[in-house]
Amino acid sequence: MGIPKKKVVKEESREEVPEESSEDYYEGTVADEEFDLTDLEGVGPATAKRLMEAGYTTLESIAMSTPAELAVYAGIGEGVAQKIIQAARSKLNIDVMSAYDYYQQRKMVQRITTGSKALDELLGGGVETQSITEIYGPYGSGKTQFAHQMAVTVQLPEEKGGLGRAALFIDTEGTFRPERIIQIAERFGLDPEKALKNILYARAFTSDHQMIVTERAEPYIKERNIGLIIVDSLISHFRGEYVGRETLAERQQKLNKYLHKLLKLALGYNLAVIVTNQVVADPSAFFGDPNRPAGGHVLGHGVTARLYIKRGKKDRRVIKLVKSPYLPEGTVEVVITEGGIEDV
Ligand code: GTP
Ligand code: MG
Numbered sequence: 001m002g003i004p005k006k007k008v009v010k011e012e013s014r015e016e017v018p019e020e021s022s023e024d025y026y027e028g029t030v031a032d033e034e035f036d037l038t039d040l041e042g043v044g045p046a047t048a049k050r051l052m053e054a055g056y057t058t059l060e061s062i063a064m065s066t067p068a069e070l071a072v073y074a075g076i077g078e079g080v081a082q083k084i085i086q087a088a089r090s091k092l093n094i095d096v097m098s099a100y101d102y103y104q105q106r107k108m109v110q111r112i113t114t115g116s117k118a119l120d121e122l123l124g125g126g127v128e129t130q131s132i133t134e135i136y137g138p139y140g141s142g143k144t145q146f147a148h149q150m151a152v153t154v155q156l157p158e159e160k161g162g163l164g165r166a167a168l169f170i171d172t173e174g175t176f177r178p179e180r181i182i183q184i185a186e187r188f189g190l191d192p193e194k195a196l197k198n199i200l201y202a203r204a205f206t207s208d209h210q211m212i213v214t215e216r217a218e219p220y221i222k223e224r225n226i227g228l229i230i231v232d233s234l235i236s237h238f239r240g241e242y243v244g245r246e247t248l249a250e251r252q253q254k255l256n257k258y259l260h261k262l263l264k265l266a267l268g269y270n271l272a273v274i275v276t277n278q279v280v281a282d283p284s285a286f287f288g289d290p291n292r293p294a295g296g297h298v299l300g301h302g303v304t305a306r307l308y309i310k311r312g313k314k315d316r317r318v319i320k321l322v323k324s325p326y327l328p329e330g331t332v333e334v335v336i337t338e339g340g341i342e343d344v
Contacts, residue, residue, distance in 0.1 A: 012127055012160035020203060021314075027317060037051055037052065037056075040088060040091070041083065047074070047080070051076075054073040054234065055235075058218070058222055058344060059091055060088075060222070062084060063085060063217060067082040067084060067085060068081075076110045105130075106130075109131075110128050110163055110270070111125040111126030111127060111128055112153055112161065113160070113161025114127060115151065115153055116342060116343045118334065120321070122330050123305070124324075124327050127274060129163070129266065131263075131304030132266060132273040132302065132305075133275075133303065133307065134234070134304045134307065135308075135309055135319075136306070136308055137279060137310050138279050138291060138310060140311070141309045142343040143233070143309060144175050144176075145180070145340065146276075148180045148184060150228060151199050152190065154166070154228040156190070158307070165227050166199065166224050166227065167198065167226065167228045167230060168220070168221065169199050169200065169201050169230045170214060170230065170232070171232055172203075172204045172231070172232065172234075172236050173203065173233055176203075181195055182195070183339060183340070184340040198224075200217070200224060202217065205237075207242075209237075211258055214231075214261060215261070221265065228274065229262065229272070230274045233275070233277060234255075234299075235255070235279060252296065255295060255299065276294050277295060277299065279292060279294065289310075293312070305324045305327075306321070307321055308320045312333055314335075316335050317333070317335070317336060318331060318332065319332050319333075
């Protein structure tokens with residue numbers, strides 16, 4: 001699977017909604033509204049209808065799917081599916097690309113401010129698009145607070161460190177609180193009502209549901225100009241449902257598939273993904289901190305950057321960058337207030 005060369009986040013979509021706009025939320029791009037599935041080689045009106053009904057309404061969604069997936073969901077033959085996917089990919093210029101093109105793609109990476117200068121610096125400027133950032137830590141360490149905060153900061157205009165785009169919040173634990181969004185939005189000078197309208201919220205009740213919700217969200221990513229997908233928490237359902245050693249392989253496979261899905265969305269739509277994760281105690285750790293992120297190697301390899309958050313003194317939190325493809329490890333201290341996460 002290559003990386004789409006096309007920048008899917010349309011500049012003009014941002015321009016359509018200036019800061020002073022009376023619009024209540026960011027409208028996504030409308031470019032693909034004129035896109036007709038029958039323009040794709042191998043797609044007649046009947047197949048187009050099936051694809052549409054199965055939720056494959058954009059070129060990206062088709063290009064990023066596998067032949068088996070497309071065949072099952074759209075009820076078409078795998079051979080046909082393969083051809084359609086190829087056609088969509090070539091229209092989008094996906095698949096093999098030169099290092100130069102990949103460099104161009106990387107140059108489109110944007111960063112979302114965390115609301116803390118220290119934390120932004122640790123992250124090389126903020127949370128990156130085109131990748132998955134994980135934040136793990138014990139109960140009450142502030143993972144969900146961080147998630148709330150980012151759902152707001154992504155909405156800030158670019159000159160204030162945001163993307164001027166909306167957020168998708170996938171809540172697996174039922175801990176999303178709109179009231180918190182209001183408080184955080186006020187701190188950042190955003191209209192709380194608009195901030196709430198710019199967060200698409202989905203509650204996921206099982207790991208299967210979590211996967212389906214994420215898949216179903218795809219048309220909205222485009223429509224609503226989503227710049228950040230949050231999954232809080234990534235792993236709780238997986239851990240709750242797959243207990244015992246004999247189910248571990250299956251769980252890890254599914255988790256791997258899910259992470260791939262998220263990464264494809266991140267690349268395809270130049271958006272950021274933040275997942276929260278729990279900790280497990282490592283009994284073999286004699287010295288130091290025994291907390292390890294749950295999810296094992298699959299998660300360790302699947303995420304691009306890893307942050308570890310734990311309680312410090314009073315309202316303080318210690319955040320450590322434990323994995324990044326190109327940034328040095330480091331630790332910062334922040335504080336959680338009514339307005340969210342802030343510099344000490
Ligand atoms: P689990 O989901 O249980 O694993 O924990 P978590 O890491 O998601 O913790 P969460 O982000 O929910 O953090 C909860 C903590 O944030 C609380 O214990 C408070 O210390 C802090 N907190 C939440 N809201 C406020 C607030 O309005 N003001 C202040 N000062 N602290 C807050
Ligand atoms: Mg939480």
